Amino acid sequence: MEFNEPAGQNLFDNARLVGKPAARIDGPLKVSGLAPYAYERHDVVEGQLYGYPVGATISHGRILSMDVEAARAAPGVRAVVTTLDIAPLALGMLNVARLFGGDEVQHYHQAIAVVVADSFEQARAAAGLITAEYATGDAADFDLHAAFERLQGSGDPDTLVGDVDTAFRSAAAVVDQMYHTASISHAAMEPHASIVDWSDGERMRVWTSNQMINWTRGSIATTFGIDPELVQLESPYVGGGFGGKLWLRADAVLAAIGSRAAGAPVKLALPRPFVMNNTTHRAATVQRVRLAAASDGRLTGIWHEAASHSLPGGRGENATAQTPYFYATDTMRVKHHIVAMPLPEASDMRAPGEASGHMGLEVAMDELAEALEMDPVQLRIVNDTQVNPSEPSQPFSERNYVACLETGAEAFGWSDRSATPGQRREGQWLIGMGMAGAYRGTPVRPSGARAILENGRLIIETDMTDIGTGSYTVLAQTAAEVMGLTLDEVEMRLGNSLYPVSSGSGGQFGAASSTAGVYAACMALRGEIGERLGYDAPEFSDGLVVSGDSSQALADLQGRFEAVDEMTIGNFQDNYLLATFGAHFAEVAVHIATGETRVRRMVSTIDAGRILNPTTARSQLIGGMTMSIGGVLSEEMALDTGRGYFVNHDLAGYEVAVHADILDQEVIFLDTADAVATPLKAKGVGELGVCGVGAAVANAVYNATGVRVRDFPLTLDRLLGGLPELA
Amino acid sequence: MPPPIEFELRRRTLLAGTAAVAAASVARLAHAQEQAGSAASAQQQSDIALTVNGTEHRITVDNRTTLLDVLREDLHLTGTKKGCDHGQCGACTCSVNGERINSCLSLAVLHDGDDVTTIEGRGAPGQLDPMQAAFVSHDAFQCGYCTPGQIQSAHAVIGEIRAGIPSHVTSDLTAVIELTEAEIRERMSGNICRCGAYSNILAAITEVAEDQA
Numbered sequence: 001m002e003f004n005e006p007a008g009q010n011l012f013d014n015a016r017l018v019g020k021p022a023a024r025i026d027g028p029l030k031v032s033g034l035a036p037y038a039y040e041r042h043d044v045v046e047g048q049l050y051g052y053p054v055g056a057t058i059s060h061g062r063i064l065s066m067d068v069e070a071a072r073a074a075p076g077v078r079a080v081v082t083t084l085d086i087a088p089l090a091l092g093m094l095n096v097a098r099l100f101g102g103d104e105v106q107h108y109h110q111a112i113a114v115v116v117a118d119s120f121e122q123a124r125a126a127a128g129l130i131t132a133e134y135a136t137g138d139a140a141d142f143d144l145h146a147a148f149e150r151l152q153g154s155g156d157p158d159t160l161v162g163d164v165d166t167a168f169r170s171a172a173a174v175v176d177q178m179y180h181t182a183s184i185s186h187a188a189m190e191p192h193a194s195i196v197d198w199s200d201g202e203r204m205r206v207w208t209s210n211q212m213i214n215w216t217r218g219s220i221a222t223t224f225g226i227d228p229e230l231v232q233l234e235s236p237y238v239g240g241g242f243g244g245k246l247w248l249r250a251d252a253v254l255a256a257i258g259s260r261a262a263g264a265p266v267k268l269a270l271p272r273p274f275v276m277n278n279t280t281h282r283a284a285t286v287q288r289v290r291l292a293a294a295s296d297g298r299l300t301g302i303w304h305e306a307a308s309h310s311l312p313g314g315r316g317e318n319a320t321a322q323t324p325y326f327y328a329t330d331t332m333r334v335k336h337h338i339v340a341m342p343l344p345e346a347s348d349m350r351a352p353g354e355a356s357g358h359m360g361l362e363v364a365m366d367e368l369a370e371a372l373e374m375d376p377v378q379l380r381i382v383n384d385t386q387v388n389p390s391e392p393s394q395p396f397s398e399r400n401y402v403a404c405l406e407t408g409a410e411a412f413g414w415s416d417r418s419a420t421p422g423q424r425r426e427g428q429w430l431i432g433m434g435m436a437g438a439y440r441g442t443p444v445r446p447s448g449a450r451a452i453l454e455n456g457r458l459i460i461e462t463d464m465t466d467i468g469t470g471s472y473t474v475l476a477q478t479a480a481e482v483m484g485l486t487l488d489e490v491e492m493r494l495g496n497s498l499y500p501v502s503s504g505s506g507g508q509f510g511a512a513s514s515t516a517g518v519y520a521a522c523m524a525l526r527g528e529i530g531e532r533l534g535y536d537a538p539e540f541s542d543g544l545v546v547s548g549d550s551s552q553a554l555a556d557l558q559g560r561f562e563a564v565d566e567m568t569i570g571n572f573q574d575n576y577l578l579a580t581f582g583a584h585f586a587e588v589a590v591h592i593a594t595g596e597t598r599v600r601r602m603v604s605t606i607d608a609g610r611i612l613n614p615t616t617a618r619s620q621l622i623g624g625m626t627m628s629i630g631g632v633l634s635e636e637m638a639l640d641t642g643r644g645y646f647v648n649h650d651l652a653g654y655e656v657a658v659h660a661d662i663l664d665q666e667v668i669f670l671d672t673a674d675a676v677a678t679p680l681k682a683k684g685v686g687e688l689g690v691c692g693v694g695a696a697v698a699n700a701v702y703n704a705t706g707v708r709v710r711d712f713p714l715t716l717d718r719l720l721g722g723l724p725e726l727a
Numbered sequence: 728m729p730p731p732i733e734f735e736l737r738r739r740t741l742l743a744g745t746a747a748v749a750a751a752s753v754a755r756l757a758h759a760q761e762q763a764g765s766a767a768s769a770q771q772q773s774d775i776a777l778t779v780n781g782t783e784h785r786i787t788v789d790n791r792t793t794l795l796d797v798l799r800e801d802l803h804l805t806g807t808k809k810g811c812d813h814g815q816c817g818a819c820t821c822s823v824n825g826e827r828i829n830s831c832l833s834l835a836v837l838h839d840g841d842d843v844t845t846i847e848g849r850g851a852p853g854q855l856d857p858m859q860a861a862f863v864s865h866d867a868f869q870c871g872y873c874t875p876g877q878i879q880s881a882h883a884v885i886g887e888i889r890a891g892i893p894s895h896v897t898s899d900l901t902a903v904i905e906l907t908e909a910e911i912r913e914r915m916s917g918n919i920c921r922c923g924a925y926s927n928i929l930a931a932i933t934e935v936a937e938d939q940a
Contacts, residue, residue: 239808658919
C-alpha cells in the first residue's frame with residue numbers, strides 16, 4: 001500500500017483501541033522474568049560456549065604483537081582469536097570504527113581478541129592473561145573548544161538565510177554566548193549481547209539485542225563478506241537501546257568469530273565498562289549561539305555554530321539539528337563542524353543532535369527573553385511559524401507549538417514565576433522556575449508486516465523491535481482495530497529477520513511507521529478474506545466479517561488466510577515538514593550551601609499527532625524527562641585527555657538519574673491528528689522528551705539562583721561560586 | 728503473545744523434576760574439569776545446596792561463579808538480570824534468606840544451604856503476585872530489563888520500612904517510620920531504570936503498600 005496523499009476520515013478517527021490506554025501485552029512476561037533477552041536463550045541451540053572480549057588499552061596506534069599462549073593453555077579454553085589473526089573486517093552500515101581485524105587501534109577498548117571457553121569464569125580468566133605490545137600513535141589533541149575556535153567561520157554554512165551580519169548590527173537585543181555539553185552514554189541496562197551459531201562457517205544464526213533487524217543483518221553480511229540470506233537474526237526483547245543498539249557492534253562480531261573458531265555456538269555480553277568505550281556515545285559539543293531580536297521579541301537573526309568530535313568519517317553530534325526549523329527569523333546562519341579525535345565512536349543517541357542542541361538554543365532563548373525583559377513563553381509564541389523557516393515554501397504538516405506553550409504554562413502555574421532571579425527562598429533552598437521549547441523531526445519510513453488468520457487466530461509478524469517503546473502493544477492495538485478483534489485475540493511476533501522488513505526502532509520513527517505497516521498488512525488480509533469468502537465490500541467488526549446479509553465469525557473461519565504488505569510513503573510528504581513539538585516546564589530547588597539541585601516538579605506538553613497509546617507514550621515522555629534530568633545535572637563521560645578514553649566507564653562513576661532524583665512528573669498530550677504523517681495520523685514521541693527538558697531545568701536553576709551556567713552537566717562546582725553568601 | 732521458549736523449558740524442567748537441571752550443570756562443569764586437570768579443579772570447585780523458589784538444587788560450582796551466574800547459567804533462571812556485574816545497577820537483586828542482595832556481588836559458594844527467591848518464584852503470567860500486577864497496571868517499566876530487580880527491591884523496601892530499618896531520609900530514628908514517597912524513592916535508588924519509569928514504579932509500590940496496610 002502506498003500512502004500517497006494526506007489521510008482522510010478513516011477507521012482510526014472513531015477507534016475502539018487505537019488512541020486508547022492499554023497495558024503492555026508483553027508486561028506479564030517482563031514482570032515475571034520470562035521475556036527472553038539475547039544472552040538468555042538457553043533454549044535456542046545446544047552446546048553454547050562463553051565468549052569474553054579483550055579491549056585495546058591505548059586510544060590509537062598499532063598493535064606490534066600479542067601474547068596469547070597463556071590464554072590458550074588456560075583451563076576450559078576452546079579458542080582464542082586476536083585481531084592480528086584476521087584481516088580488517090569491512091565496516092557495517094554507518095560504522096566508522098572497525099569492530100575487529102588488523103593491527104590498527106582507533107579507540108580505547110576497541111576489541112583486539114576474543115576468548116571462547118566452557119564457562120564464563122574460564123573465558124574471563126583467560127582473557128586476562130592476554131598481553132599486547134603497542135606502538136602508540138602521536139599525541140592527540142582532545143581540546144574541542146580550541147578546535148571550535150580554530151574552525152569558527154570556516155566552511156560553507158549548512159543553512160544560510162539572508163544576511164545575519166546586518167541583522168545583528170541593527171538588532172534591539174542580542175545574545176551571543178558559548179555553550180558546552182558533555183559526552184553522554186546510552187547506558188542501557190542490558191549490555192550489548194549476542195549468541196551466535198556460525199559453527200559450520202556457512203549459515204549464521206544470531207540472537208542479539210538490536211533495534212534494527214534488517215540493517216544489522218545487512219551489516220553482518222557486509223562485515224563477513226557473506227550473503228545476507230545466510231544470516232538469520234532475532235531480537236524479540238531489547239533491554240534498552242536509545243540509539244546505542246542501532247548498529248552492529250562488537251558483541252555479535254566477536255561471538256561470530258568465536259563460534260567459527262570453536263565450531264560451536266558462542267554467547268558473549270560486553271562487560272559494563274566496554275559499553276562506555278567499546279560502543280557508541282553522544283559526542284560532546286561546543287556551541288556558539290547568537291540571537292538577534294527586534295524590541296517586540298521577533299527574531300531577526302539566528303546564528304548557531306557548533307562542533308563535536310568523531311572518528312574520521314563519522315557524523316558527530318550535530319547540535320544545530322533543530323535550529324533551521326524551530327523559530328521564525330529574518331536571517332539565519334547554521335554550521336556544524338566535525339573534529340576528528342581518536343575517541344570511541346560518536347554516533348546516534350536518542351534525538352541525535354537536538355538533545356544537545358536544545359541546551360544551547362533554548363538556554364539562549366531564555367537569555368534573550370531576559371535581555372528583552374520579556375516572558376520566555378511569550379518570546380517563543382511571537383516567534384512561532386507555520387512554515388519551515390529555512391525553506392518558507394514548505395509548510396509544517398501540523399504545528400501546535402503555541403498550544404503547547406499556552407497549555408503547559410497554564411497547567412504548570414507559570415504566572416507565579418518571578419522574572420527576577422533569586423527571589424524565592426524556602427529555608428536553605430532557592431526556588432526557581434524555568435521552561436524551554438522542544439522540536440524534533442518525525443521521519444516516517446517504509447514498513448512491512450505479515451498478517452495471518454489461522455483457525456480464527458490473528459498473528460502479526462514483522463521484524464519491528466520493541467525496545468521498551470511499546471511496539472508489541474501499539475501494533476496489536478492497530479491489528480485488532482483493523483480486523484474488528486479484541487487485543488487478546490492478536491498474537492504478535494516481532495524482531496526476527498524471517499519476518500517482513502519494518503521501519504525498525506530509531507529516530508522516533510518506529511511507532512508511526514510500523515503501525516502503518518501493520519495497517520497495510522491487515523487491509524490486505526481483509527481483502528484476502530473477502531475474496532475467498534466471496535464477500536463483496538466486507539466489513540470487520542465485533543469479531544465478524546460482514547457483507548450484506550452474510551456474516552461469519554473470524555473465529556470460525558477454517559484454514560489459513562495470509563497477506564503480506566508494506567506501507568510505502570509517497571513523494572507528497574516532501575511538500576511538508578513533519579515535526580513534533582513540546583513545551584517543558586520545571587521547578588527546581590537549589591541548596592544555597594551545597595548547590596545541590598532538585599527538580600521538584602515538571603510539566604511537559606506534547607504535540608505529536610495522534611497518541612497511539614497514552615499509557616506507553618506517557619512512559620516514553622517521563623522516561624525522556626528522567627534521562628534529561630540525569631543529562632543536565634550529572635551525566636558526563638569524563639575524558640582522560642592524556643590517554644584518550646572515558647574514565648568513568650561504569651554505573652558508579654557515570655551518574656544517571658535514580659529514583660531519589662525524580663519527583664513529580666506530568667505529561668499533557670494535545671492529542672491532535674496529523675493526516676500527512678501516516679494513515680493513523682500519528683507521529684513519534686520517543687525523542688521529544690529529551691529535547692529541551694535539560695534546558696528547562698537549566699533555566700529554572702538560573703531563575704532560582706541568578707547563576708547562569710552554560711557548561712553542562714550543571715554540577716555543583718559550576719554553581720557554588722555564584723551562590724549568595726550564607727546568612 | 729506466544730509463550731517464550733524459556734517459559735516452556737521451565738515448565739518441562741518442573742515436570743521432570745530438578746534432578747535434570749542439576750545433572751546438566753554438573754555435566755558442564757565436569758567437562759571443564761577434564762580440561763583443567765582434576766587436581767587443580769577439585770580445589771576450584773565446591774558442592775553446594777541451594778534452595779531456589781522452594782526447590783533444592785545440589786550443584787557443583789566454580790568458586791569464582793557468582794550467585795547471579797549460577798541462577799542464570801546453571802539453573803536457567805534468567806529472570807534475574809546482569810546489568811553491570813559490579814553491584815551498581817540493581818538488576819540482579821534477588822532475595823536470599825528473606826533479605827535483598829545484589830546477586831552479582833556474592834559468590835555462589837557462600838550460599839551453601841541458603842534459600843533464594845528469584846522473580847520466577849514471585850509469580851508467572853496468569854498468576855502474578857500483587858507487585859508484579861501493579862507494575863503492569865502502572866506501566867512501571869519499558870524495556871523490562873531492570874524490572875525483576877525493581878520488583879524484588881520493591882517487596883524488600885516495604886518490609887524494611889515496616890521492620891523499622893532507617894534510611895538516609897528517615898528524620899526521626901525513634902519514631903515509627905512512615906511509608907512515604909521519599910522513603911520509597913531513597914530505598915529504591917540502588918535499582919537503576921534507564922528507561923526512566925521511576926514515577927510509575929513509585930505509584931505501583933505505593934499502591935501495593937497501601938493495599939497491604
